[in-house]
Amino acid sequence: KNRKPYCNGNSLPPSSWPCLPLIGNQFHHYPPTITSLTEALRRLHAAHGPVVSLWVGSKPAIFISCHDLAHRALVHMGTTFAHRPASWYSGLNSHCVNSATYGSRWGLLRRNLCSHLGAAHVKDVLRSSGDRLIKILESAAAAAAAGEDGAGAVVAPLETFRHAVFGFFAALCFGQGVVEEDMLGRLRDLHAEIISLIVELDAFHLLPAFLQVVCYFPRWRKLLSAQKRHHLLVTTIIAARRTRREEVVGQDAAEPRCYVDTLLGLELEELGEDEMVSLCWEYMNAAVKTTTTALQWIMARLVLHQEIQQKLRNDIASRRASGDHQQRPFVEAVVLEALRLHPPAHYLLAHTTDKDVSLGKHVIPRGSVVNFGVATIGRDETSWTDPGVFRPERFMEGGEGSGVHCTSGGSSGSETMKMIPFGAGRRACPGAAVAMTVLQSFVEDLVMRFEWKRATTGAVVGESVDMTEKLGIITEMKVPLQTHLVVRQNSDGSHIYKRTIYGR
Numbered sequence: 461k462n463r464k465p466y467c468n469g470n471s472l473p474p475s476s477w478p479c480l481p482l483i484g485n486q487f488h489h490y491p492p493t494i495t496s497l498t499e500a501l502r503r504l505h506a507a508h509g510p511v512v513s514l515w516v517g518s519k520p521a522i523f524i525s526c527h528d529l530a531h532r533a534l535v536h537m538g539t540t541f542a543h544r545p546a547s548w549y550s551g552l553n554s555h556c557v558n559s560a561t562y563g564s565r566w567g568l569l570r571r572n573l574c575s576h577l578g579a580a581h582v583k584d585v586l587r588s589s590g591d592r593l594i595k596i597l598e599s600a601a602a603a604a605a606a607g608e609d610g611a612g613a614v615v616a617p618l619e620t621f622r623h624a625v626f627g628f629f630a631a632l633c634f635g636q637g638v639v640e641e642d643m644l645g646r647l648r649d650l651h652a653e654i655i656s657l658i659v660e661l662d663a664f665h666l667l668p669a670f671l672q673v674v675c676y677f678p679r680w681r682k683l684l685s686a687q688k689r690h691h692l693l694v695t696t697i698i699a700a701r702r703t704r705r706e707e708v709v710g711q712d713a714a715e716p717r718c719y720v721d722t723l724l725g726l727e728l729e730e731l732g733e734d735e736m737v738s739l740c741w742e743y744m745n746a747a748v749k750t751t752t753t754a755l756q757w758i759m760a761r762l763v764l765h766q767e768i769q770q771k772l773r774n775d776i777a778s779r780r781a782s783g784d785h786q787q788r789p790f791v792e793a794v795v796l797e798a799l800r801l802h803p804p805a806h807y808l809l810a811h812t813t814d815k816d817v818s819l820g821k822h823v824i825p826r827g828s829v830v831n832f833g834v835a836t837i838g839r840d841e842t843s844w845t846d847p848g849v850f851r852p853e854r855f856m857e858g859g860e861g862s863g864v865h866c867t868s869g870g871s872s873g874s875e876t877m878k879m880i881p882f883g884a885g886r887r888a889c890p891g892a893a894v895a896m897t898v899l900q901s902f903v904e905d906l907v908m909r910f911e912w913k914r915a916t917t918g919a920v921v922g923e924s925v926d927m928t929e930k931l932g933i934i935t936e937m938k939v940p941l942q943t944h945l946v947v948r949q950n951s952d953g954s955h956i957y958k959r960t961i962y963g964r
């Protein structure tokens with residue numbers, strides 16, 4: 461199959477299995493989930509190399525898992541591959557940047573998002589979110605230490621990470637002081653409910669319409685109901701922001717502009733309620749789970765590698781003391797190494813092309829679903845020595861990853877394509893720089909305020925950190941991190957660490 465010449469003597473990327481009308485060959489990984497897809501792709505790549513195809517009904521879905529072809533497609537042929545496949549129903553995603561057709565509307569919305577993120581009062585919001593994060597963890601550590609179940613100071617920090625990251629991005633999106641704590645709680649619950657109802661493969665355009673209708677009709681009804689409640693809540697928040705904006709005009713022109721303000725001020729194109737809600741959904745959805753997941757992987761690595769944790773602490777302290785801002789800080793190297801080994805998204809969002817193109821020995825037909833193996837590229841042994849080893853030093857000066865920058869969008873040379881946790885080229889993640897700032901800032905705070913030790917008592921006696929992956933749209937830790945958390949203090953009980961906000 462797929463061997464016959466398609467165009468200019470090139471053939472479609474190979475696929476191992478026969479294709480049925482309406483269904484394609486997705487039945488070879490049943491039930492159709494990211495886990496079964498990943499296993500099917502592993503077998504296909506092992507048999508046929510880095511470019512393979514599956515079939516979604518009568519449409520090829522092509523997967524690319526090597527960095528040089530990904531670089532050629534996403535950067536050199538950037539405009540050709542900048543398109544997204546059409547969808548007959550995208551729900552809350554209908555009016556987003558990520559789903560927009562590559563063109564002027566996409567450009568307008570993306571520029572607005574980027575300039576908001578570039579100008580956002582990130583430092584102020586980081587300070588209050590970081591304070592909240594530390595405070596909650598201190599209480600959790602104290603409660604665990606005083607626990608009667610003999611569990612010692614074992615803490616599971618994921619929920620606190622989620623809370624802090626959600627609060628941070630909600631303040632940037634809706635404005636500080638507009639969203640009350642209980643509203644924030646309801647919004648978080650609705651996000652969690654909607655995400656749990658999204659069909660994984662559908663998010664990647666890999667589920668034929670026929671299967672979507674047959675298999676997931678009941679789930680859709682629940683999804684629609686949750687989306688309606690989300691719409692109601694977000695329009696209330698937007699209305700509150702609109703009122704506040706009208707009240708402060710002329711009084712406090714310096715008040716920071718949140719994302720909703722920028723959308724309300726977009727003059728070139730009037731945005732309706734549905735569009736505004738959709739864009740706010742995208743902002744929170746794209747930012748929160750990815751960043752929270754990355755934070756948990758990073759802290760798990762630091763619990764596992766105590767020597768790296770101590771080295772990081774020493775580096776932060778000595779840089780603070782000497783005011784050294786020249787070299788790449790070790791915290792950035794730690795974050796990059798964690799993103800290389802544990803990218804929250806193992807695949808990019810689906811891309812497509814607007815014409816038939818040749819890539820390597822194959823042809824990518826116009827309109828195919830095209831995706832890229834983010835995790836495979838970051839762990840490729842032709843790009844990295846000992847790719848499975850967590851070694852942040854590789855990103856320091858002179859190391860094999862010293863030229864790698866996650867936030868350049870892949871346009872500044874082939875080095876950047878040794879890993880693509882944020883994608884690359886035209887559709888690269890516009891939130892990458894802010895995500896890196898948040899991660900570095902939170903990690904610094906967490907490491908300087910606490911010692912993160914392996915849990916040796918209670919439910920996790922004798923166990924190390926379990927790094928098994930739970931594959932999904934976002935790949936999380938299967939067993940959430942549990943750690944023995946010790947507050948670092950001077951002998952007089954005062955705090956050792958005075959916070960300063962990293963980066964921007």
Ligand code: HEM
Pocket residue numbers: 557558559570573742743746747748750751754803804805807808809810880881882883884886887888889890891892894895
């Ligand atoms: C650790 C955190 C994050 C990771 C790992 C991440 C990863 C990604 C990836 C892999 C893509 C797909 C790129 C492609 O299809 O080529 C993407 C797209 C996107 N991300 Fe992020 N992201 C993160 C944080 C954020 C944040 C903080 C925001 C905004 C506040 C954001 C907004 C977006 C948007 C709007 C897109 C679609 C861009 C387009 O289609 O033009 N992301 N992200």
